[in-house]
Amino acid sequence: MKYGIIGTGAIGGYYGARLAYAGKDVHFLLHHDYKQVKEHGLYVKSYQGDFHLPHIHSYASTHDMPICDIVLVCLKTTNNHLLPSLLPPLLHPDTLVVLIQNGIGVEEDVQKQFPLLQLTAGLAFICSAKTEAGVIHHQSYGQINLGNYSCRNQALIKSLLTDFQQAGIEAQEVEYTEARWKKAVWNMAFNGTTVVLDTQTDQLLKNQITYTLIKDLMLEVIHAAKACGAGNITDEFAQTMLDKTLKMPPYSPSMKLDYDFGRPMEIDYIYSRAIQMARKAGYPMKKMEVVEAALRYKELRHHLSSSPSK
């Protein structure tokens, strides 16, 4: 089994490194960090124990990579327009592509780019960050859920689950729609609010008024999920997510980091698509619409203030 990792950052770097460390045949696509990682390898500083991979198969272009059986796409969704040029060199007819990405509607759009491709969603429950070139800081959790979108070869998913487990990664298969919406419960509640209020997860949960806000936002996602066909997520799941977050270190969600570092935010897939889908299904996400509008406004202002013409 050959693995391709597209995007060797906080997520791709972590899961790819774990697989490689367990002896799997893993090939990493790098961009800015290519030279550094080629020379010094990948470091993972993990709360479960640090490790170093001095030599990994690293590449600056997918044209130099081998054809892979499983490709983990770990790009930000804001880079998904690159997939039509990045992916083809890695594919054979039975390749499974796992989109370890945030949001609702990602598989739908990638499937339009590649109608025959076997796609599976990867939902990572992990606090992880790339702190410098070639260094991944794995702060807590690490579980990954797989939700099959269009994979015809179920054996591939089974192999992937086995390999993850052998690499020390908790992994399980879950129903696709439910998996995506379950992840959205946390993502939609915390990503936008930390940007709009310029804060971290722990601060929001320390105050009763924002604790209630976060819980209400989570419940809105759960009810939207129900309207969109993911009927098995109970209201109690909001409490589970709150309790999990309370056990995490003070955390900046990916959108907060993107905003702070001037990178594009994943507003489309983390907010807009879900909101549109729920509205079509008859459930307007009124609270999330406020968060979405505030984010769009902040993005616009951020962009204006950092543009060289101003």
Added chain:
Amino acid sequence: MKYGIIGTGAIGGYYGARLAYAGKDVHFLLHHDYKQVKEHGLYVKSYQGDFHLPHIHSYASTHDMPICDIVLVCLKTTNNHLLPSLLPPLLHPDTLVVLIQNGIGVEEDVQKQFPLLQLTAGLAFICSAKTEAGVIHHQSYGQINLGNYSCRNQALIKSLLTDFQQAGIEAQEVEYTEARWKKAVWNMAFNGTTVVLDTQTDQLLKNQITYTLIKDLMLEVIHAAKACGAGNITDEFAQTMLDKTLKMPPYSPSMKLDYDFGRPMEIDYIYSRAIQMARKAGYPMKKMEVVEAALRYKELRHHLSSSPSK
């Protein structure tokens, strides 16, 4: 007719000065600006023409003021706990007190402090600011609507309307509940959003996404008003308010100024009371709950960062 002005700022300074300039007998309570105004009088810089009142009846305490027939209370609602000590020296049994203040629920609470007092709501549609001690900058509009809450002597309201009109102030009587909620349409849409997004009215209306947000927030207030017994405000009123705001200069609502200058924000009366009242009436203001929570969080953070212990 003797007039008392409690709070000679952007609102009380403006309306009081107009009445005095028209020859009415007006007595002003001042606080920080007492000495300056005693010496130099009040300046009004108005888009309708500037004027100066070199000598006004100014006081540092209501104990020095005459008993008044009409008292205009123009304090921030965050100072309403001072009314039980400020008001009594000004009152005779037939005095009318007009609360030219923001929000929903103000009359209810003041009536509890003074069960027999005749109260009327004053709803000011005005862009005005105190730019320095004794200087009021009247930027646009200026209309005032009166909504009778508990005034038994209708002739008093008629006299006040006549005096306002003689002073060049557009004034009319409107139904109380409708008047309060109509004002809330603009106030709830703009006050919190300009604080949370650190911006002004014009910027919010320039962008399609925040224009839509503001309109949706206005419609939420209109529907809440309906649930609370103010059924005559049509959805078109939102468009009227949007169009009016588009004609205003770039404007910082009072809550934005309060936040920027480290003063307490009127979250209770501008947001919380209205939200609670609507919820009780069966209409949860879901979007406003997000704005309210964001404001409470910002208030808390602001307070922490400006407290000397940190």
